[in-house]
Amino acid sequence: DIQMTQSPSSLSASVGDRVTVTCRASQNIIIYLNWYQQKPGRAPKLLIYEASNLQSGVPSRFSGSGSGTDFTLTISSLQPEDFGTYYCQQAAISPFTFGPGTKVDLK
């Protein structure tokens, strides 16, 4: 199975900060990497698919990059509604594994 790791596991940032979350796959997944946001008590929400494609309706301050084994989710200017946990997920090979999550708190 492909193992997914994320860093950091948690972070605190201020409104307006640029925030970066990294995700690493244990083997080459080309660009088959998705990012999700989950808020407490809610189902996850798809933000980015295929590493860099913004899902319709997601604010443009979210962006994704990377290929192969190393990927990045960036929030260009953190907003109060961006708190939550962010997960990466590989869609290259079954089983479709998730990273452990990065919890983003607002300072």
Add this chain to the structure above:
Amino acid sequence: DVQLVETGGGVVRPGGSLRLSCAASGFIFDENSMHWVRQVPGKGLEWVALISWDGNTTYYVDSVKGRFTISRDNSKNSLYLEMNSLRTEDTAFYYCIKGREKYSWKAYFHYWGQGTQVTVSS
């Protein structure tokens, strides 16, 4: 609007069975692959199973192979997860998910239901 409504969760003893159902609306059901993903409260996410749009292809995570069966009834716009030989480690919140793309197995989890809790405990 796309809606996915899961039912069938509950408390069951180890070795028992449950059948989860997911009622879908707001899209053409037989055009999309469907998935089940589970989450232990406060913990991470685990993909469980996939079924293709026509029901002919299924995939499972190893930990549920031989115990869980994913199926669908396109005439009823419904997805199912039959869970047998349940273990305590199957305790989780189970989400029904619509794949993002039509006629594709791509595991892009686009729309999620609200989930249903399964608790396996003696």
